[in-house]
Amino acid sequence: MSPARMEVGGSQTNAVELARGVADLGHDVSMFGPEGPLVTMVDDLGLHYTVAPDDQRWPSRRNISALTALVRSRRVDLVHGYEWGPTIDLAFGPHRRLGVPLVATVLSMSVPDFLPRHCPLVVGTAELAEQQARRFARVSLIEPPVDTTRNAPGDVAAARRRFGFRPDDLVLTVVGRIVTDLEKVKGVHTAIAAVDELATERPVRLLIVGDGAELPDVRAHSDVVNRRHGREVVTVTGGLLDPRDAYAAADVVLGMGSSALKGMAFAKPLIVQGAAGFWCLAEPSTLQRFLDEGWYGHGGAGAATLLGILHPLLRDARRRRELGTFGRDLVVDRFSLARASRDLVEVYNVALAEPGSRAASHRGLASAGIRLARFKFAMARHRAAAFATRAGRIPVTANGAAR
Numbered sequence: 001m002s003p004a005r006m007e008v009g010g011s012q013t014n015a016v017e018l019a020r021g022v023a024d025l026g027h028d029v030s031m032f033g034p035e036g037p038l039v040t041m042v043d044d045l046g047l048h049y050t051v052a053p054d055d056q057r058w059p060s061r062r063n064i065s066a067l068t069a070l071v072r073s074r075r076v077d078l079v080h081g082y083e084w085g086p087t088i089d090l091a092f093g094p095h096r097r098l099g100v101p102l103v104a105t106v107l108s109m110s111v112p113d114f115l116p117r118h119c120p121l122v123v124g125t126a127e128l129a130e131q132q133a134r135r136f137a138r139v140s141l142i143e144p145p146v147d148t149t150r151n152a153p154g155d156v157a158a159a160r161r162r163f164g165f166r167p168d169d170l171v172l173t174v175v176g177r178i179v180t181d182l183e184k185v186k187g188v189h190t191a192i193a194a195v196d197e198l199a200t201e202r203p204v205r206l207l208i209v210g211d212g213a214e215l216p217d218v219r220a221h222s223d224v225v226n227r228r229h230g231r232e233v234v235t236v237t238g239g240l241l242d243p244r245d246a247y248a249a250a251d252v253v254l255g256m257g258s259s260a261l262k263g264m265a266f267a268k269p270l271i272v273q274g275a276a277g278f279w280c281l282a283e284p285s286t287l288q289r290f291l292d293e294g295w296y297g298h299g300g301a302g303a304a305t306l307l308g309i310l311h312p313l314l315r316d317a318r319r320r321r322e323l324g325t326f327g328r329d330l331v332v333d334r335f336s337l338a339r340a341s342r343d344l345v346e347v348y349n350v351a352l353a354e355p356g357s358r359a360a361s362h363r364g365l366a367s368a369g370i371r372l373a374r375f376k377f378a379m380a381r382h383r384a385a386a387f388a389t390r391a392g393r394i395p396v397t398a399n400g401a402a403r
Contacts, residue, residue: 001082006036008177008210014144016038021338023047030048032049034052034055034056037241048074053066056085059092067093071093071100072094072098077101082105083108088368095119103119103347104119104120105122111131120347122344124142126292127293142340142343144257145340146335147337148265150244151247151266158245163237164235171204171206171252172204173268175247176188176259177212178214179212183276185217187273191273192221195233195234196233204233204314205232207246208237209237209246211238211239215236244266253270255271255273256274260282261335264328265331266328269327270282271310276299276300277300277301281309
């Protein structure tokens with residue numbers, strides 16, 4: 001298995017957990033990827049891990065060579081890429097050079113046009129599976145899994161003491177990467193603004209767990225709010241390799257994707273975050289849209305929407321308990337790691353039993369290569385245009401020197 005990054009969260013955490021789940025079913029699993037905090041988790045699980053020569057560069061000739069050598073030396077039967085970058089390196093490495101079957105997983109909200117379509121594809125939402133069935137030879141739905149044994153209700157009081165929360169505090173928790181992707185950081189800033197308003201009348205606290213390029217801005221925003229109230233209203237921990245106590249300490253979880261599911265696994269009510277001001281309470285009446293489209297959404301009134309959900313929810317402890325039970329039951333029944341691991345092994349078995357012809361593989365890779373080249377060219381033109389725009393704003397003297 002080859003994830004795109006090894007930061008805590010998202011697709012890469014799913015890759016590590018499923019690697020362990022597949023290994024627990026009796027299979028020999030190796031992983032290949034960049035350095036990062038999750039490498040420690042891989043080591044603790046006893047899985048073989050090879051560090052990629054290049055990080056966040058795809059396609060990478062060095063990664064392609066290293067992957068081919070790894071597959072040959074360990075006599076690997078099948079390779080599995082998570083997201084487009086590792087999938088491309090695997091496609092043009094061991095898949096093309098050695099004929100090893102390739103499976104691709106995309107847990108993003110869209111599937112890149114340039115992925116090789118002759119290879120089996122795994123996606124995380126029913127809507128995406130239906131869309132991609134028109135393009136790919138085989139598409140499987142495996143919703144983001146949760147280890148419901150490790151992620152389960154526990155000692156709430158101890159978890160709250162760890163972060164300095166009082167028994168009567170109403171704690172909102174956000175766990176995720178602090179980045180611009182999917183407007184994640186925009187949602188975090190909205191949550192800070194909402195808690196800033198709520199904290200004037202209630203003992204509300206916001207716990208933010210995660211790392212990423214936008215973390216300094218989140219810390220700065222939090223510091224402003226804390227100074228205004230003369231107490232710590234917003235707690236920012238940075239990244240935690242094991243964020244289970246953050247979920248356990250919460251009265252309400254805010255999140256998207258895998259983080260949303262893990263919040264429900266701890267029997268916490270969930271408010272789903274999305275883009276363009278989207279916030280929505282996960283409850284029986286809204287469940288079907290999330291099962292179809294994933295734990296995300298688009299469009300809303302931002303802080304006003306979030307506050308409209310939080311005001312009644314924070315007043316009603318019984319309602320929070322009911323929603324927590326609903327979420328925990330849902331995750332155990334539908335999103336367990338054990339179930340997803342069995343489903344993934346079945347995808348592997350089909351890929352091994354029906355590998356397709358080498359001619360079909362060559363045609364698929366040639367077509368993917370052309371689409372990838374077009375994508376890279378378009379991105380290069382976009383960067384050049386952006387650079388030219390920035391350069392045009394630099395004042396220049398009469399002799400041509402920048403001021």
